[in-house]
Structure formats: structure tokens, C-alpha cells
Amino acid sequence: MTRTAGFDRLLYWFGLIVIAWAVLTFLLVPISAALHAALFRHGGLEIVDAVAELVSSRRVRAALWNTAWMTAATIVTVTIVGMFQVAVLEYFRVRGSGFLKVAFSTPLVFGGVVAAAGYNFTYGPGSAITAALTALFPSIPRDWFIGWFGVLFAHTFLMTSFHFLFLRAAMRRVDYSTIEAARSMGASELTILRRVVLPVIMPTLLAVTLLTLHTVVGSFAAPQVLGGRDFHMLSQMVLTLNSLRRPDMAALLALLMGMVLMGLILLSQYFEAKGAYTAGAKTTTRIQLRQIRNPLLRTMVHALAYLLAAIYLVPVALIVLFSFAPASSIGIEMLPSTLTLTNYARVLGGGTAFVPFFNSMLMGSAAVVVGLAITLFAVPIMVRKRNWLTQALSISFFLPWIIPSILLAVGLIVAFDAPNPLVGNAVLLGSYWLLPIGYVIFSLPLMVRFMRSAFIGIDPAFEEAARAMGASGPYRFRRVVLPLVAPTAILVAGMKFNTLMAEYPLSAFLYNVNNRPLPIAIVEGAVSADPDQAAISLVYVTLIMAFSLTVILIAERLSLGRTPETSNL
């Protein structure tokens, strides 16, 4: 017994040292290297010039303004759509809610460059919908979707995943007995929603809004693909400045974004702490779906719900459908007239088309597993012991979130382009390993964010009971805590894996000749005029979506019927 306890202790300290080394080597050193290289490479005062150049640039000012108003507008529209989804799935009785749930879950697996390209494929100048519209109303320009409208549209429907995940969970935590009590006292449906339901979900709603805000401020793919010439946002400017070999200006702009984002993260942690106390009764009555009495209103809610589902499913369906189409029909036919498995045979047949897929699967799963191992080890310590060390660790894990991935890539390059004593004097740049390491760093913030909520949400009574019955620390962790956080872990692993399969900036900077990943191949395929390439990209996208959707639905199934605390945010 003492021997195993001693071994556990050894493992604990060993783990702690490894994490401290990893955080120093792969987080703090690269980030400070990036900032140093960017801001002080010509001595100190050059920063003033860089700021002056930024301020005087017309396009930087425009990007700042666009980002500000687009963020505000997106928050409004996303909140409306997200709350409507939650109401349809968890509050009102709506026919076919299983189907609606699948439709509304698509943003979890359909995001980034892939989704933006999918929207362009569906609504853009060359799309079937545009062809139909212009045939009906000749005055509509072919690029009607391109510009701020397309960006706002894409944001509105692609950024509801946090609502789907967390606001629904919060709605399930509403104690139905409070609703019944209010009704028995004669409260109207509206009053119940406003005075009983809303206060319970409010902390989650605020946290979700902040997470969404964070996503909009850093939005890149949507404005890049759908913004056209007149609408661009800050993250595009960062990329442009970097490609103009002005990393100092890029870093300054990125830092400005980073500070805003850091403020948002701190705010969301504040609301999270608050939410933990307002979670409601210990033994709640499960909420029962409400029938909408007014027939007109009921029809309208159904119509809106199915319209929304159509908006979500049409781009995905088109991509899946065209992945089975002969390469020659892509971009030519509105709907494929014949279907074939050739494209799939080319990807899965093990030829050159298979290599990027294999590389990404391998690096993506390795990064997710390592990231999860770090998170599962570090987060419980960070949650339980609150001191300056764990605080510093917690802030370090969030750094990659406020540092744009481009800057992170630059940092990794600068830190490891020469022999570095922290990694045994190896030169990591150009090697196989730098990209998977970058993937792990890039995955940490979201994993830590979600797992933190999961660990905080565990009712201390479980552990107390286990301890009272004499279970050791590691045993409690394995048999009590781990099963409680497992659904969140699987979910976040699935989401992150999906993001990594489509992660562009880090991949583009860090890949080498032996690990060319999928995002690079997809972008090449999208740029290439060769229709075979475009067909293969569609297959890649379909496979990734299918894989991630499976993982997420499994996690969703696992988390159903568990204590509501597991999906606390």
C-alpha cells in the first residue's frame, strides 16, 4: 500500500516537472521570442514608428471598424439563433427534434475554412442558388452574397456551437418544480420564461456570449472567403502584415486583439465562478417540454425551426453529395447527375491522395491525446490548489488563445531555428516534430477551458463519499472523477481533432517535406484549377465531418442521463 502510494507520489512530481518544462519550452519561450523578435529587433523606439504606420493606414483603420461592428452585430444575431435553437430543442415540444438536433449540431464539425468555402459553394457567385435567384430577379448581382452580408450570415449560423453545447445543458438544469410553482401562482408563459427560466440560464448565457465574442473577434476564414474586396477584418490584416515581412506591425495588431481577448477570458472566468453557485437545486425535477397552445404561433415556430435546419444542412449536403460526383461535374452542374465512388477510392486507396490524410490523422490524434493527458493531469491540480503557481500555469495555458496562431508559429520558428538547450541542443525547425508540438499548444486553451468547467462542476460530495470509504487519491481519480468528466473529454477531443484537421496558419508555417498535412492539401485543392483536386478535397472534408460527428454524437450519448453537473459551464 505504501509502496504504491510512494510510486503515485513519484509519478505526480515527475508529471509536474514534465509539464513545467513543456510550458517553459514550448509556450513561454516561443511566445516571448516572437514578441521580442517582432517588437525589439531594431531596438526599442521603432515601435513608435510601427504604431504610427498602423494608425495612418487606411485599411488597418477600416479593419478595426469592421471588426468592431461585425462583432456587435454577430453577437446579436448569434444569440437570437442560438436561443431559438435551445428553445426548440429543450423547452418547447417541436416535432422531429431528433432531426433538428443533428442539423443544429453541424457547426461543431463544419467550421473554419471548410465551412466558409462551403457557404461560397452554396450561395456564392457560381452557385446554383445564385443562378436561380438571378434568373428570377435579373437585377440581383451575382455577387449578392459576397461582402459584409455573407460574413454576417456565415457568422450567424456557424457560431452557434457554444449555445448548442452549453446553453442546452443549462436549460436541462432548470428545475421544473419552480416552473410548476410559478404557473400555479398564475404566472403567464412569458413571465415564467423571463422571471424563472432566464435567471437560471443567465450565467451560462453570458459565458457562452463571451466565448462567441472571442470567436468573432478572431474570425478569419469567413471574411477571407466571403468578404470580397470591400469587407476585411483584423486577423486578415495580421496575416497580410506578416506576409509583407512586417512582423512588428503584425505583432502589435495581434497584441491589441490579444488584450481584448484576455479581458474577455477573465470576464468569462468570473461568470463561470458565479455560475457554479447559481446552478440550482441538488435534486431537480427534469424539465418537461412545453406544448405551444396558440396554433398560429406553433406553426410559425415549426416553420422557422425547419427553415433554420435547411440553412444548416444545405451546404453540408451539397458537399457530401458532390464528393460522390464525377470530378468533371463540380462547379458545372447544379446537382450531380451521376454518382461514383472514384473519388473515395483515390483518397482511401493509399496513393498520393492518401498521404496528407494519413499525416493529419496521425498528428491530429497524437496532439489530441497528448493535450488531453496534460489537461487531465494539470487541471485537477489547478482547480484544487489555488496558489500563484497554479494561477501562472492556468494563465500560461490560455496564452495560445490570445496569441494569434500565426504569431505562435513565428515564435516556434524563432525559438527552434538554432540549437536550443531546452530540447537537448536540437534544431527542431525543419524536423517532423515541430508541427505536432504546435498542434498540442494550439489545442490546450480550449481543452483546459472545457475540462476546467467539467472539474469545477463535479459535486464535492462524490469525492468526499469516496474518501470517507477509504479510496486513495489516484483510485478516486480513476473511478470517480474520470468517469464524470469523460463525456466532456471525449467531446472536446472530437471538436479539437476536427479543428486540427482544418487548421491552416500553423500548418502552413511548420509542416515539412515528410508531414504535409491535410489543410495544406485542401487549400491547394481549392486553389487548383484541376477538378480532380477539388473532388478529392470534398472527400477529405466529408470524411473529417463524418468522423467528428460520430465522436461528438457518442460524447452526447454518454453525457445524457449523467448528473447534470458534468456539462456545467
Add this chain to the structure above:
Amino acid sequence: MKLSLALASAAIALASAFPAFAGALTIYSPQGGERAVWIAEQAKAAGHDIKLLNAGGGELFDRLLAEKNNPQADVVLGMVDTSMALLKKEGLFQPYSPSWATDLPARYKDAEGMVHKFWQTPIVLAYYPDRLPDAEAPKSWLDLTKDEYQGKYVLGATAWQTPRMYLAGILVRFLDANGEVSDEGWEFLSKLYAHAIIANDADSYTEAFKSGRASLDLNWLGGSFKLAKDLGAKVKVIDTEGGTPILSEGVAIMAATDQLDEAKAFVNWWGSADVMAAYAAKFGQVPVLPEALAKSPPAVQENARLVKAQPIDWDAIAPKLDGWLQKIELEIR
């Protein structure tokens, strides 16, 4: 947690089994897609064991600079004059005189004997006669800002090689005595952007032509022909007043290569008249080696005489280009 650790170590063990591809000659080249496939196949058939890394010219350039202390490439193939000049300045290359260099005209060789050019690529102004009558076509790049061409031409992203080169080709016409671009030059460029269709990606570039809006193509010669083929339309290249910017792509061996013999053998093979002529026959790229040009199809030989060159000292422009592009990106477009 132990399970995750076990999984992690399994994944790492699995991964470490794959990275090793030692032995192959690593070549960095912006020639991608079917061109890369062709190069790889032909090289393999000739007994060269190569691995190509393709990326955009600018991206490859940044990558080579970043990897300075741990170079991965053995050979750099097909990057344009300005990039090769700057990379040479960084000390990345070593001298080697390929077997085909003796017959190469002097202007395609450098003084240090490190970079040898093998193609010439005009950046052309072309028009579609079915959309724009011959008489109405522009005569010079400087005609583009005239009102009649408003919304009829597409400017690509400045991250691409081709727009960088024609923008430079335009701006050098406005250099003042101090070697700086005059206000008149920037005014011209502002108007050029204001009147243009802007494309940030290849799809929207093609779309501008598919939809019938654009009738003037500012493109590299091969790209212009390929676009016309995709559109199923006829394109005419304009031999402009003041000349057309012509680039040359070069090859060089990295100073840090650990496979010098293989690298030399590859460079000798690549630049040889037969390989160049075969590439020309396949993709229409114009070789600069006289013997290779003589062996090329008549259409390629004709392309070599299509336009007269604009006199541009690329090595002098290379250091200024970044500043110009910054002004364009931040102020003008």
C-alpha cells in the same frame, strides 16, 4: 490518466516510425500540381530519388530563410530572379557550374556561379478578342487606368508572384532621380486599384472571367493560356509599348546539402536540353538554353518571340519591393 499516457506513448511510438524518409534528395519548388507530378515522374525515370516540397514562391522564400540554421532542402528549383538573388545574399547557396551552363547566355548566369536560370516567363497583358475588339485593346500597361477599361481587368493578391512582378514593372516606370516612386506613380496605382476587380483567391479570379465581367488578363504567359483553355475562349497577348516584364526561374544547390553528388546529378539532368524541351512540349514553358529552345515545339519557339522585354534590373528592385507592397496593401487597395 495512465491509460491516456499509455495511449500517448503508443501514438508517439507509432508516429516515430514514419518520419524517416532519409536518402531522397529534397527539392523546394513553387512548381506544383501536375507540373510537380511530371517533374517527380521524369526524375524518377532518370534514376533520381527526389522528394518535392511545393508551396507558393513567397512562402518557400520565408521557409528557406527560417530554416537557415537547419536547412532541409538540397536544391532550390524554379524560384524567380528577385528571390534567388536575396537567398544567395543570405549565403544559402554554393557554387556549381552545371554541364549545360557553357551554352547558357551570360545574362542567365550570375557572377558567383551559384544560380543558373533555365526558363523565361513573360508577365503579359492579354485580352479576349470576343469581348474586346482588337482596335479597343490597350497598347501599354499605362493605358489600363483609362475609363474604358474600368471593371474589365482583375488584380490578384499581392502575396502571389505574378501581381508582385507586374506591379513592380509598373512602378519602375515612375522612379525619380533618387530611385523612389514619384507621387504620380502612386496616383496611377491608386487609380489602377480603384478601377479593378480584386481577386484574393484563384477561384474568384477565374470567376471574374467566367461571369464575363473581365476581358483583360494580367498573368504570366502560361497562366494566361491555361485560363483561356479553361474558359474555352481565344486570348491574344499584347506586345506592349514600353515592354513586358520578363522573369527567369533559376536552380541552385544549397550550401548545406549532405547529398552534393546527387544534387549535382539532378541539376545536370534538369537543365539539359532534352528535359527542358520535353517540359516545354508538355507545359509550354519557354527554355532559355538555345539548344533546348531549338528542340522545343514551334509554338513554344513562337512564344519566345511574342513580346519584347521591359528593361528591369531585378536585383536592384528586390530590396525595395517589400516597402512598395506594404504601401499598396495598407494604403491603396
